[in-house]
Amino acid sequence: MKTFEDYYNRLLKMKPNVYIGDEKVDRSDPRLRGGMNIIHQTFDRAHDEKFADLCVATSHLTGEKINRFTHIHQNKEDLLKKQLMTRVLCHRVGGCIQRCMGIDSLNALSVITYECDQALGTKYYVNFKKYMKYFQENDLVASCAQTDTKGDRLKRPHQQEDPDQYLRVIETKEDGIVVRGCKISITNTPYADELIAVPTRFMGPEDKDYAVAFALPGDWDGVKLLTRPAWFQKSKHGLDAPGLLLGDAETFIIFDDVFVPNERVFLNGHSDPRQTPYAGFLALMFAHYHRHSYTGCKPAMSEVLASTAALVAEYNGIEKTSHVRDKLSHLIGTAELVFAAGEASAYHSEIAPSGTCIPDEILTNAGRRLAGEEIYNEYKVVADLAGGLCATLPLEGSFFSEEVGELAMKYLKRNPKVKPENIYRCMRGIENMIVSDLAGLMQVAGLHGGGSPQMETIAMMGRYDVEKLKDISKYLFGIRKTLPRYERPTVTPRKMLEKFRKVLEMKK
Numbered sequence: 132m133k134t135f136e137d138y139y140n141r142l143l144k145m146k147p148n149v150y151i152g153d154e155k156v157d158r159s160d161p162r163l164r165g166g167m168n169i170i171h172q173t174f175d176r177a178h179d180e181k182f183a184d185l186c187v188a189t190s191h192l193t194g195e196k197i198n199r200f201t202h203i204h205q206n207k208e209d210l211l212k213k214q215l216m217t218r219v220l221c222h223r224v225g226g227c228i229q230r231c232m233g234i235d236s237l238n239a240l241s242v243i244t245y246e247c248d249q250a251l252g253t254k255y256y257v258n259f260k261k262y263m264k265y266f267q268e269n270d271l272v273a274s275c276a277q278t279d280t281k282g283d284r285l286k287r288p289h290q291q292e293d294p295d296q297y298l299r300v301i302e303t304k305e306d307g308i309v310v311r312g313c314k315i316s317i318t319n320t321p322y323a324d325e326l327i328a329v330p331t332r333f334m335g336p337e338d339k340d341y342a343v344a345f346a347l348p349g350d351w352d353g354v355k356l357l358t359r360p361a362w363f364q365k366s367k368h369g370l371d372a373p374g375l376l377l378g379d380a381e382t383f384i385i386f387d388d389v390f391v392p393n394e395r396v397f398l399n400g401h402s403d404p405r406q407t408p409y410a411g412f413l414a415l416m417f418a419h420y421h422r423h424s425y426t427g428c429k430p431a432m433s434e435v436l437a438s439t440a441a442l443v444a445e446y447n448g449i450e451k452t453s454h455v456r457d458k459l460s461h462l463i464g465t466a467e468l469v470f471a472a473g474e475a476s477a478y479h480s481e482i483a484p485s486g487t488c489i490p491d492e493i494l495t496n497a498g499r500r501l502a503g504e505e506i507y508n509e510y511k512v513v514a515d516l517a518g519g520l521c522a523t524l525p526l527e528g529s530f531f532s533e534e535v536g537e538l539a540m541k542y543l544k545r546n547p548k549v550k551p552e553n554i555y556r557c558m559r560g561i562e563n564m565i566v567s568d569l570a571g572l573m574q575v576a577g578l579h580g581g582g583s584p585q586m587e588t589i590a591m592m593g594r595y596d597v598e599k600l601k602d603i604s605k606y607l608f609g610i611r612k613t614l615p616r617y618e619r620p621t622v623t624p625r626k627m628l629e630k631f632r633k634v635l636e637m638k639k
């Protein structure tokens with residue numbers, strides 16, 4: 132396992148291909164530091180014996196101890212540990228831990244490259260295993276580039292006016308492929324070692340050029356990162372706090388006719404149209420693993436908000452009132468329900484033929500959708516209990532001004548047991564958490580990250596047998612005489628793979 136310093140030194144050696152506005156910068160740019168501070172936790176806690184049971188795993192490829200953020204889940208315990216690790220690490224950074232996307236996409240690739248090799252005789256899984264060893268040995272950080280620009284939402288990739296609205300292969304050479312397109316809204320990219328590109332949707336036969344997956348170093352020739360960094364306000368008066376040293380970066384990744392060597396290609400419908408249907412399957416599988424990660428991070432986010440709501444209620448002197456208890460219980464209840472859905476999906480997981488463990492889809496999607504739908508209500512509770520001050524707080528300098536500082540502190544007083552400085556820290560923390568640029572981003576991320584709620588509905592309903600569901604009321608209303616024992620009639624991960632194979636068989 133590597134350390135944060137190893138990782139940071141690697142980043143410093145990367146070629147500058149990050150654009151912030153019209154500036155081209157390298158990875159030492161201070162505006163990227165907040166995001167790196169988050170990744171810091173993922174390295175430090177793996178070397179911390181109090182967290183090692185969660186943050187360290189054993190590689191199924193080498194038998195070596197590895198950072199769990201580089202692990203391919205082998206069993207339900209792995210899924211449970213990944214989920215809990217995500218939850219406890221997110222507490223420490225007050226939100227998204229940012230290292231899950233990469234490993235979620237690699238878990239998806241481990242399932243789908245194997246399926247593709249078995250059916251079509253490709254060598255993707257062989258390449259994938261080699262890549263995975265390299266990834267684990269170097270303790271790499273990856274970002275997952277799934278979301279295409281998508282152009283006209285109602286048109287398929289090949290129907291778009293501009294054929295580059297989805298990432299596509301424009302040439303297959305003997306030693307690799309050339310790709311063109313742009314992935315948008317991609318988290319952590321300027322401080323990731325690697326980019327993992329996977330398709331964003333199902334592809335029909337005419338979309339074969341768009342059925343592509345690969346991995347590349349973040350500073351590869353032709354890759355341009357148009358980055359929007361966000362960070363919290365820094366204190367000028369020594370009131371720094373761990374939670375305010377953090378940040379985020381969202382990126383347009385432009386692939387400007389980029390060559391990808393064969394050993395890093397994991398799907399290519401351009402050279403072999405039979406591979407095209409695997410694009411959709413891969414898109415779904417990444418979304419699935421990523422939504423399972425959400426059942427770890429979103430409960431943490433609810434708890435961060437609940438913790439803040441409870442603290443500000445105490446500072447405002449309203450802690451013991453009944454409406455505060457109701458509102459806190461709602462936040463805690465959502466956190467527990469979403470986490471429970473993720474745990475249950477791990478208990479109902481199945482091992483794919485590749486040996487990778489896949490969580491149950493309906494439970495994962497139900498948990499993720501609840502989390503997404505609740506996010507704005509959760510922020511509302513904090514805003515409600517904090518009052519308006521979190522949005523109207525005078526600037527820090529006023530509280531330290533020789534002339535008006537004492538007066539500013541005097542008029543901050545609320546609960547007499549709480550020092551005004553702590554009230555200031557709390558309100559400033561809430562300002563950052565719910566009113567800032569980054570706060571807005573976290574809310575939209577909570578709704579759309581991992582797929583908009585509608586996408587979770589589609590995934591759930593695709594797996595749910597509604598006809599069997601109707602049997603209950605048919606029996607109760609006397610329309611049918613018997614009711615067979617009813618148990619969640621789901622398509623389990625293995626059945627899902629089998630179903631998919633049958634569909635492919637029929638298409639041949």
Ligand SMILES: Cc1cc2nc3c(=O)[nH]c(=O)nc-3n(C[C@H](O)[C@H](O)[C@H](O)COP(=O)(O)OP(=O)(O)OC[C@H]3O[C@@H](n4cnc5c(N)ncnc54)[C@H](O)[C@@H]3O)c2cc1C
Nearest residue numbers: 275276277278284316317318575576579580581582583585
């Ligand atoms: C902060 C943040 C971080 C993110 N990080 C990543 C990341 O690391 N990697 C990554 O790959 N992606 C990432 N995403 C992207 C995220 O997965 C997408 O935002 C999400 O899948 C929705 O896609 P979209 O933004 O293109 O919205 P759209 O798909 O345009 O959705 C907008 C609305 O249109 C509806 N809609 C879309 N298509 C149709 C249709 N055909 N018919 C009817 N309705 C339709 C949707 O349901 C939704 O209501 C991130 C997003 C955010 C906000």
